[in-house]
Structures are given as structure tokens and as C-alpha cells.
Amino acid sequence: MSSLEALQELTRDARALALGEVIPPSAAESEVARVMQICNACRYCEGFCAVFPAMTRRLEFLKADVHYLANLCHNCGACLHACQYAPPHEFAVNVPQAMARVRGQTYHDYAWPLALGQLYKRNGLTLSLALVAALTLFLALAAALKGGWGALWGVDLGANFYHLFPHNLMVGLFAPIFLFAVLALAMGVRGFWRDVKPATSGADVSDAAASEAAHDVLRLKYLDGGHGDGCNNEDDAFSLTRRRCHHLTFYGFLLCFAATSLATVYHYAFGWVAPYDLPSLPKILGAVGGASLMLGTAGLWRLNLRRHPLQGDAAQKPMDLGFIALLFLVAASGLALWLVRITPAATPALALLLCLHLGAVMALFATMPYGKFAHGIFRTAALLRHNTEKRRPNPIGLGSD
Incomplete structure (x- = not known):
């Protein structure tokens, strides 16, 4: 879709909302509805993941249903390679690709503030690295203006970057950016939840549903290909590599976040001033989390470049x-x-490396509400609705969970 077409679609939707009209489905949403109608008649993949049992509870697929199912899909690729109607069949059923395109649309549609939703289409590799470089340069110049270029090179900081x-x-510097990112993501998923809740039984989340959803999220249950053998990647061979890389990335990020949070408690509650070294708990969590995060993201980079072109939306690859x-x-x-920092002879490199690290962290926080990070938030919400909906009687008496 060109920029002009995207602007025209956005203007049309805004006008429809202002007049109280029903917004017509986009081309991506219509494709998911078409594919789901075919899958609902076939049901060969009914046991593969949460999408297909949820599908069998519906006879039609309206906008809210499509948004819900798209974010319930984990894009493991199993259904594409199992499908007898997949391309080059004339039905051209491609569930992973159709769902991926709608997921990208939901991130844009539910972005907060709405005007910043366009960033999802521009938040790519080049922009991310350019933002890191710009913020690193900004921090380096700020330090140089305060203490001269010697503040960046050759001055002994006493192994303490707080100097x-x-x-x-x-x-x-970081608290406002982080808090805005949390607010923007919360407001976005709030809008998504408001729209899909009536389409998923309308019931409130029970403790049992929340517990099962948390279990599914923490184990990445639906990256198992539906049978425990894992995802398809560049071919129809199953592999658990993608699931393991996601686990390394997810838990590595959580450990790093836990290290930062604990260090904050140490600093403000106990007066234990950073930086910390081994065997302190913040350093242990940070070191293990950082190593896990590096391994996971390196694996995901390799898998992303080798992914079968039919298993996702090529337009979202730069964002990923x-x-x-x-x-x-x-x-x-x-x-x-x-x-x-713990190598005395390397003191001159400490300041520049600190600017690089802080620039990367700031860029991550700044782009977090308008990048791939959103998929974890929206998918968790979809799993909560799924585990709530499946505990309700099937409204059409068909299928099973």
C-alpha cells in the first residue's frame, strides 16, 4: 500500500468514526475472513494451536474477531505446510501471512497517540541504528560540553560512570521515556481489549483463565507447531530453535529488567550506591540476562533472515x-x-562505551511502543481472551477446545 493509499484509508476511517458509521474491513482483514471461512470448512488444523479452536466458535469473522485471531496466531508456520489449499492452489490459503499482516495493522490502529501509529511502518533497522547513533552522539557532546573532550577520553573516572x-x-533522562512507553502500550492494548472483549464472550477474566494464560505465555506454548516438534522456518521441517531463541530473549530481557529494578531498590531504599560487581545480585541477574539476551537475539536474527517468505509479512521484516x-x-x-569498567587499562574507552550503551537503551525505550515489542503485549491480551472464551459454552455448538 502506498503512502497516499494509507492516508486515504486513515481519512476514510476517521470520517466513518465521526459519523458513527461502521468502518469497512481493510484488504488484510477481508483476507483473514476469507481464509478463516475456508479453514472452518476444512478443520484439518483444528488441533494445531489456539487459533483454530477459537475459529470453530464463529460462523462469521467481523473486524473484532479478525483482530483477536490475528493476535492469537504465533506464526509457527505449521498450518501453512500442512494445508492442502496453500499456494499454488487456487484457494491460496496462507494463514500465517494473512494473520501477520493484520497484526501489523492492529499495532497501527491501536497505537496511542493514534498519530504516532505511522511509526510502525517506518520503525525499521536503519531508523533504529540511526537513532542509537544520534543519541550516542548527543550524550557524548553533552559530556564534552560539561567537562571538555577530556571527559570522554583519557580522564580516569575511577571505574565509576556516575562521575x-x-x-x-x-x-x-530515562524515567520520562520509560513511563511514556508503558503508558502508550497500556493505552493501546486497552483499546484492543475494549473492542475484542464483546467478540470473545464478553465475560471477565477468571483466576483460572488468567493462570492458564500466564502458563501459555511463559512457556510460549503455541510455538510448538501444535504437536511439540516446534516451528517451521525455511522449509517444512520442524525445529524448536525458534522457541528456544524466543525463550532466551524473553527471559534474558526479564532478568536485565529485574537487575535494573533491584539496583534501583538498592540505591533508594538501602543507600547502596552503584555500580555493583559480582557477586552482588543485580550484577548476577544482569550478567546472566545480558548473555541470554545476546544469544537469543543472535539466533532470532539468523532465523528471521532464513524464514520462508510465505510465513510472514515481508513489509514487517525491517521492524523485526x-x-x-x-x-x-x-x-x-x-x-x-x-x-x-573492571579493566584498569581500558579506562579511556569507558566514557564512550557508556554513551553508546545509554544511547541504545534510550532508543529501545523510545521505539518500544511503536515497534515489535507490542506483539508480546497484544498476544498476551489475546491469550487472556482465549482462555476466558473457551470456558464459556460454544455459541454455535460446533468444534471443541
Whole structure:
């Protein structure tokens, strides 16, 4: 879709909302509805993942149903290679690709503020790396203006980077960006939840549903290909590599976040001023998390480049790679910063490496609400609705969960 067509579609939708009209489905939404009608008649893949049992509870697929199913799809690729109606068949059934295109649309449609939704279409690898470079340069210039170029090279910081950027200054820089990212993601998923809840029984989430959804999220249950053998990647062979790389990335990120959160508690609650070294708990969590994050993102980068072209939306590949690159750069620069800090002979590199690390972290936070990170939030919401809906009687008396 060209920029002009996208603008025309956005203007049409805004006008429809203002007049209280029903917004017509986009081409991507219509394709998912068409594919789901065919799949609902076939049902060969009914046991593959959560999408197909949810599909069997519907006879028609309206906009909210399509958004819900698209975010329930984990894009493992199993249904594409199992389907007798997949391309080059004239029915051209491609569930992973159709769902991926609608997922990208939902991130855009539910972005908050709405005007920033266009960033999903521009938030690619080049922009991510350019933002890191720009923020790194900004921080380096700020340090140079404060203490001269010697503040960046050749001055002994005493292995303490707070001598270059005081702790309160870092908090003042990063807290607003992080809090805005959390707010923007929360507002986006709130709109998604509001629209899909009536289409998924309308019932509130029970403790049992929330527990099962959390179990599904933490285990990445639906990246098992429906039978435990894993996803398809570049061919029809099953592999657990994608699931393992996602686990390394997910839990690596959580460990790094836990390390930062615990360090904040140490600093403000106990007065234990950073930086910390082994065997302190923040350093253990950060080191293990950083290594896990590097391994996971390196694996995801390789898998993304080798993914079968029919298994996803090629237009979203730059956004995927940009997010992977930012996570890898944050982890790699963080570990390198620690190693340089404990190496006395490497003091001159400490300031520049600190600017690089802080620039990467700031770029990650700034792009978080309008990049691939959103898929984890929206998918969790979809799984909550699925585990709530399947506990309700099937409204059409067909299929099973």
C-alpha cells in the first residue's frame, strides 16, 4: 500500500468514526475472513494451536474477531505446510501471512497517540541504528560540553560512570521515556481489549483463565507447531530453535529488567550506591540476562533472515530486525561496559562505551511502543481472551477446545 493509499484509508476511517458509521474491513482483514471461512470448512488444523479452536466458535469473522485471531496466531508456520489449499492452489490459503499482516495493522490502529501509529511502518533497522547513533552522539557532546573532550577520553573516572553522568541525571533522562512507553502500550492494548472483549464472550477474566494464560505465555506454548516438534522456518521441517531463541530473549530481557529494578531498590531504599560487581545480585541477574539476551537475539536474527517468505509479512521484516538489533546492542554494550569498567587499562574507552550503551537503551525505550515489542503485549491480551472464551459454552455448538 502506498503512502497516499494509507492516508486515504486513515481519512476514510476517521470520517466513518465521526459519523458513527461502521468502518469497512481493510484488504488484510477481508483476507483473514476469507481464509478463516475456508479453514472452518476444512478443520484439518483444528488441533494445531489456539487459533483454530477459537475459529470453530464463529460462523462469521467481523473486524473484532479478525483482530483477536490475528493476535492469537504465533506464526509457527505449521498450518501453512500442512494445508492442502496453500499456494499454488487456487484457494491460496496462507494463514500465517494473512494473520501477520493484520497484526501489523492492529499495532497501527491501536497505537496511542493514534498519530504516532505511522511509526510502525517506518520503525525499521536503519531508523533504529540511526537513532542509537544520534543519541550516542548527543550524550557524548553533552559530556564534552560539561567537562571538555577530556571527559570522554583519557580522564580516569575511577571505574565509576556516575562521575560522567550523575545518577539523578540518568533517572531524569530515562524515567520520562520509560513511563511514556508503558503508558502508550497500556493505552493501546486497552483499546484492543475494549473492542475484542464483546467478540470473545464478553465475560471477565477468571483466576483460572488468567493462570492458564500466564502458563501459555511463559512457556510460549503455541510455538510448538501444535504437536511439540516446534516451528517451521525455511522449509517444512520442524525445529524448536525458534522457541528456544524466543525463550532466551524473553527471559534474558526479564532478568536485565529485574537487575535494573533491584539496583534501583538498592540505591533508594538501602543507600547502596552503584555500580555493583559480582557477586552482588543485580550484577548476577544482569550478567546472566545480558548473555541470554545476546544469544537469543543472535539466533532470532539468523532465523528471521532464513524464514520462508510465505510465513510472514515481508513489509514487517525491517521492524523485526530493528527491534532484534536494539535488544542485541543493549545487551552487548552493557556487558562490554562492565568488562571495560573492571579493566584498569581500558579506562579511556569507558566514557564512550557508556554513551553508546545509554544511547541504545534510550532508543529501545523510545521505539518500544511503536515497534515489535507490542506483539508480546497484544498476544498476551489475546491469550487472556482465549482462555476466558473457551470456558464459556460454544455459541454455535460446533468444534471443541
